[in-house]
Each structure stands twice: as C-alpha cells, then as structure tokens.
Amino acid sequence: MFTGIIEAVGEVVETGRRPNGRALVIAAPFADRMTVGQSVAVDGACLTACACGNGTFKVDIAASTLERTVAGGYGTGSLVNLERAVRVGDRLDGHLVQGHVDGRAALLGSRRAGDTRFLTFSLPEDVFATTIPHGSIALNGVSLTVNGLQEGSVCEVAVIPYSWSHTNFFSLRPGDEVNVEADLVGRYVRRALEARSRESRISPGIHAV
Secondary structure, three states, X not given: OEOOXXXXXXXXXXXXXXXXXXXXEEEOOOHHHOOOOOEEEEOOEEEEEEEEEOOEEEEEEEHHHHHHOOHHHOOOXXXXXXXXXXXXXXXXXXXXXXXXXXXXXXXXXXXXXXXXXXXXEEOXXXXXXXXXXXXXXXXXXXXXXXXXEEOOOEEEEEEOHHHHHOXXXXXXXXXXXXXXXXXXXXHHHHHHHHHHHHHHHHOOOOOOO
C-alpha cells in the first residue's frame, strides 16, 4: 500500500530482457537502505526489489504489467517517480494507493494559472466511470485531486509547484502516457453496484399479493 506522495525521482540506468518481461535497474537516493523483497512503486506500479546496492535497485516486470503500464517504454535515462510502501503508523498524507495500475492515460495539454499548472488527461473509460470531481486519482503514482471532468473521459488535475518540481511531471509533453490508478473507494462502490445490478436481473421479482 502507498500514499501517492513521491519520495524521489529515480533514473533508469540499465534495461534488460527476461522471459516474458523485462528487467530494470533504477538509481535512487534511498536504494542503499532498501532490502530484497521490498515493495516500491515505480510511476505508481507496485514492483518488488530483486537486488539492491551501489545506489541502485533492480526490478523484474512481468508481461501483464508491461501491457497495462508505461514500463515498456522506459529506456536508459528515463525518469520515474518512486515511493516505498507505507508503514503501519505512518501519516497518510495523500490517499490510499494500491500500486495496481488500471491502465494508461494520455496527456492532452496543460495550462498555467500563477504557479499552478493544470494538466488534462484522457482516461480509460473504466477509470473515468469511478472518478468524481474533487475525488482522488493517482497519475504516475502521484496522489492528485480531480479538478474537473469533461465529456470524452477527460480529467483535469491541478499540480502545485512542489509536486511539479518533485515528480517527473515536468518532463511530460502532450501525447505522453502515464500510469493511472482509480480511487480505491470508487472501485469498490462501482463493483458493488454492478453486482447488485446483476442480482436484480437474475433474481425473480417479488410481487405483492
């Protein structure tokens, strides 16, 4: 479990292939304090550290993860948002983020109002269906508040100066894709409503005599 508060922006220093996936070596300021088996969110995708040391850690990425995340596009020099798993008793400064990426969102454009940047993304339809104005969403692992929604599965978020300079958002250009994870509460509400709808269609109606 994560909070969507990015600890550091790491850099991919090595890439490699593995059966049905790929391997990445990432440089991070906290890498030497990590242990093998520890969970880390890389652009919001929960991955497991397979090796640590010398200022880097290694992760293996399965084919299923490559299909629904931006990890397949990483190359040497790619910048990635990093967050280690939250510990019991820590403050929850963002929102509950599982690290289970739902898909990819594309940056449509940006505008600036004072020091704040407003970014507009095209969301997958299933993520858009669970997203509400002023609710939470995780983009590249960053906990953000939904500033507004538009037709066509479009979502706008506001990025304050601190988040802009402490994440990899500054490197994004229109057309670039990011990992997106829907709000955890919204996921379960939608699932419950879908299950109730199915039951109502299957169960015979009850009629008063």
